[in-house]
Amino acid sequence: MTVKLILTDIEGTTSSISFVKDVLFPYAAQHLPDYVRSHLQDAQVQQQLAQTAQLAAAEGIDVDATDHEALIALLLQWIAADRKVTPLKALQGLIWEAGYKNRDYAAHMYADATEYLQRWHASGIPLYVYSSGSVQAQKLFFGYSQDGDLLPLFSGHFDTLVGAKREAASYRNILTELQKQHDIQAADVLFLSDIIEELDAAREAGLQTCWLVRDAALPQNPTHTAVSSFADIVL
């Protein structure tokens, strides 16, 4: 099957899990309390705090929507638990901006990911990102990568506003958006990820899939095509 468009995950696929877990998440945890307290008048922050309170209520967590300190404590718990929830991801994106711009860190890229993203882009294959990180966080990530500004390689970005990454409906939503720009069918799209449940959901929606296995031996009988490097992806 030919591939007309590539949709890629970030953490564990183009970039190491360790950079996200050991650099970005601790930075967000360290700066979130002061950031929220000093931006209480910002509409974006107010919106994310309101959504945090709504989500908490839906999960049966008793938190007063006007109690900013309680919401901050909850958000810190969610960072520690690596919750992929939209209001947390949006706030993390806002907080990480300062870190990238101060050059406190640059986003990690696997060398093969940078090389092949550049090659595929040069050969005219549209590249898109689907990550739990907010679209803003994705743009910062690739804009301030250790390999320089890679943002021009991408034609577009999707985050959890289209749905959770382990649900087939999210990939159908992405396809609907992609079809507004490209003459493609689900089977023309290759989704790259390190997480089997995400690949299962993408396959259920009709996409081609490829499993990036970065820190372990390749499995014997994988349920998705498995590779350890972008260099081994056959288009």
Ligand SMILES: CSCCC(=O)C(=O)COP(=O)(O)O
């Ligand atoms: C792109 S921002 C940092 C990554 C992040 O917050 C995250 O949750 C990564 O999730 P992914 O879907 O890329 O595995």
Ligand SMILES: [Mg+2]
């Ligand atoms: Mg991932």
